[in-house]
Amino acid sequence: MRKIFALIICFFLYSFIDKDNDSTIAKPIEIGIASILNVDQNHILNVYMINQEPVSGIQIDLGPQGFFTVDSVYGGITEQNGFSLHYNESGRILAFSMQGKTIPKSNNSNRLDNILFSVLISPLSNFPLIDEPITVKPIFADDKAKKMDYLAIPFQIGK
Numbered sequence: 001m002r003k004i005f006a007l008i009i010c011f012f013l014y015s016f017i018d019k020d021n022d023s024t025i026a027k028p029i030e031i032g033i034a035s036i037l038n039v040d041q042n043h044i045l046n047v048y049m050i051n052q053e054p055v056s057g058i059q060i061d062l063g064p065q066g067f068f069t070v071d072s073v074y075g076g077i078t079e080q081n082g083f084s085l086h087y088n089e090s091g092r093i094l095a096f097s098m099q100g101k102t103i104p105k106s107n108n109s110n111r112l113d114n115i116l117f118s119v120l121i122s123p124l125s126n127f128p129l130i131d132e133p134i135t136v137k138p139i140f141a142d143d144k145a146k147k148m149d150y151l152a153i154p155f156q157i158g159k
Helices: 002-014 076-080
Strands: 030-040 041-048 058-064 068-074 084-085 092-096 115-122 135-142 150-153
Touching: 030 058, 030 115, 030 135, 041 058, 041 076, 058 115, 076 115, 092 115, 135 150
Parallel strands: 030 150
Antiparallel strands: 030 041, 041 115, 058 092, 058 135, 068 115, 084 092
8 A cells, every 4th residue: 555655646746847847948938139249330139039938929128228229130030930020219129920930949058049130230329338238128929929938138248
């Protein structure tokens, strides 16, 4: 009887183990800026996303406000997966698929392998010398349009 009881307890405890655990990728979704490149008088922000679950919709607000304008948004895994990219000059970026496609779960935790898209910005002030970190404030939706949890990593220039 004790063996059966011990076996039942083992099965009960096993049911709480996270079978999809992949310790190489942070949970929940991790998003941030992988790199900033200087191009003439402008800069390219490479925004990355490392996700454990498929993502079907993205809204991002880049900050701080008043330091730059967004000139274009392009490339990355959003375009590779058939997503449309829309943006305004103040830093709001939308990415979604009219065909219902999703961005699949990340294969690894390398930020440069998971570039979501690139953002060409024009500085309005002394951009490289700002003291505030560049922030990414996202909203993610899964394939059922349910809001997803995330961890946003601010990017501090020169640190």
